[in-house]
Amino acid sequence: MGALQNLFVNLALFFRESMVNIGFSQLGIEATMDLVAGIGVLAVIAISALVLIYVERKVAGFIQVRLGPNRVGPKGTCQTVADALKLVGKEDIIPDRVDKVPFMIAPILFFAPAVLAFAIIPFGENMIPIDMNIGIFYFIAVCSLSTIPIIMAGWSSNNKYSLLGAMRSLAQSLSYEIPLVFSILGVVMITGSLQMSDIVAAQSDMWFIVTQPIAFLIYLIAGAAETNRPPFDLPEGESELVAGYMTEYSGMRWALFFLAEYAHLFIVSAMATTLFLGGWHGPILPSYIWFLLKTGFMIFILIWVRWTFPRIRIDQLLSLGWKFLLPLSLLNILITGVVLYII
Amino acid sequence: MKEVVDQGIKTQEIEVNFGPHHPSTHGVFRMVLTLDGENVRKVNPHVGYLHRGIEKLAEKRTYAQCVPFTDRLDYICSMTNNLAYVQTVEQLLDLEVPTRAEYIRVIVSELQRIINHCVFWATFGNDLGSQTALMYGFRDREMILDVFEELTGSRMTYSYMRIGGVAKDISDEQLKEIERIVDYMLDEALPEYHNLITGNEIFQARTKDIGILKPETAIDYGVTGPNLRASGVEYDVRKDQSYGIYDKFDFDVPTRDKGDTYSRYIVRLEEIEQSCLIIKQALNMIPEGKVQVKRVPKRPPDGSTYSSIESPKGELGFYLVSDGSKRPYRFRVRPPTFIHLMALEEMMIGEKVADAIVILGSIDIVLGEVDR
DSSP states (O other): OHHHHTHHHHHHHHHHHHHHHHTOOHHHHHHHHHHHHHHHHHHHHHHHHHHHHHHHHHHHHHHTTSOOSOSSSGGGTTHHHHHHHHHHTSOOOOOTTSOHHHHHHHHHHHHHHHHHHGGGOOOSTTOOSOOOTTHHHHHHHHHHHTHHHHHHHHHHTTOHHHHHHHHHHHHHHHHHHHHHHHHHHHHHHHHTOOOHHHHHHTTSSSOHHHHOHHHHHHHHHHHHHHTTOTTSOTTTOHHHHTTGGGTTOOHHHHHHHHHHHHHHHHHHHHHHHHHHSOTTOOSSSOHHHHHHHHHHHHHHHHHHHHHHOOOOOHHHHHHIIIIIIHHHHHHHHHHHHHHHHHO | OOOOOOOSOOOOOEEEEEOSSOTTSTTTOEEEEEEETTEEEEEEEEOOTTOOOHHHHGGGSOTGGGHHHHHTTSTTOHHHHHHHHHHHHHHHHTOOOOHHHHHHHHHHHHHHHHHHHHHHHHHHHHHTTOHHHHHHHHHHHHHHHHHHHHHHSOSSOOOOEETTEESSOOOHHHHHHHHHHHHHIIIIIHHHHIIIIITOHHHHHHHTTOSOOOHHHHHHHTOOHHHHHHTTOOOOHHHHTOOTTGGGSOOOOOOOSSOSHHHHHHHHHHHHHHHHHHHHHHHHHOOOSOSBOSOOOSSOOSEEEEEEEEETTEEEEEEEEEOSSSSEEEEEEEOHHHHHHHTHHHHHTTSBHHHHHHHHHHTOOOHHHHHO
């Protein structure tokens, strides 16, 4: 059990020691370790996206009284791989009158912040790729970046659906970023730190969902809006906008948007775990297993919501954000502040 | 029509083309929307992408040969289309239909109404972004389709109604199965529908007070069926110009006063309930006997006639002109959904683009019938 408890930490230590033995310079070792962490993060993204897509389709199948993928591989587990291979093999179509450069780089830019955000997620005890002292701030900054590529994609596609989708996405991000930040502020006020490791350490006795239940709910709603998932999938709104900003995309470029969405789903759930559900804290099982279990639970809730709720309308979405979530999050901050002052 | 508020900001209107290839135009319908931001300013519906010239083609067929054409009008509910046509021909011939056949006609056309409203519920949910509704609605439709397949040999294009009766007698096992389905619809499916969609906060916010159709406007346009009843006008062909044996059954005509998309939705769900009740009564009363008259005259006398039924979508009428030959001289369909489409503009102007889709879904169109 002891070996499993710190499996990944020991691996990293072993790696570092062997490099010292070979005779790497200090700088070289640090650079290599960062590279290894980066590869680790990419592996997590790739694997989690593969697993998540399969799980989502299976859960959706269960909710919708059908089977879900069941042909490729045992129980359809290889379906995602088959789909990915198909997408890689597709022709890279760039329509005639699009603005080529933004059109081509938008999917990559959309995917990049999703990867960057993984850098500060504490996957387990001592398992943060980079433990920045401005971790929360970094997370918020990186997450807001994803709006710009959507606008790029929508504008450069030279398509009205895309443009409308991009505009919606901008309005949605503006109105949901602020409640999202404010809901996290409550947690930051209690811990007095923006560092992820401090926030997790502060929850060793009690999870913040107990002390900050309102903030958790606001985070969940705003987080779902951040990931552009139903019932907040207005930028794609299939029934009116076909596929929104992704309408003109196909093949691997489209797959990048798709992958990034699942990466965002993972991040939002992982952050919910870290901020409100006690991070990797838990008895008996290794810390990273606990982290994955809690994140998986959060993801399941988001999937569940997706397949049961109808889509909300753009003006209702905005008024929910500005007239309800924002005052509520401010109230939460006020209450937290007063209670902290009294204690 | 909602008032369009001028906010004093200079904006550029864009024209967006919905269809003919679009996820939520229910077939090959096309509408050109002029949008100011998210608000609809102008609606320009284009129809005719599915035109097959059925009315003209029918003039070259004998009366009996025209029945399969009617299958392909409103392909969601072929049974009621068949019924409307054969009933008109029977009126032209002055033909009496055996009682058992009349009962079978009532049972299958009410089952057809349940199918149609299940499909409506499913696709309406899909238009609102709830794909789960789509699966549930089609799951329940499938059971009735199985019965129809056993009865008629076909899942969608039945051609089951014949001039002077029905094609084949219905067996006791099938009647039992129908009873089971009706009980299932009443006890399980409908509560599930209400739980999943009707009670949902987002659904109510999306549908209430959207796309209001005033009763006087609805009457002016000739809107019929659930769409008219949702506007508060209690008009049902089954009650008001009772045809067949509908006067023997005890049922309500559900209405709502508001005329918004929510009313149109809820009226349809209540109609499923009423259809189930009618079927239950019919199952208890159905007599033994023949299902087809022995000899059907091939050539109706000179003259013309119109008769209509309450199809799931509204008043479906056929106008036939006979010149004494065995082929109809004129074969004219009064399709309810074509007429409903004309009222689209009244409902859409001033609403949001997302609501335009909801409104289009709520009037329940089938393009096979619109274009013919």
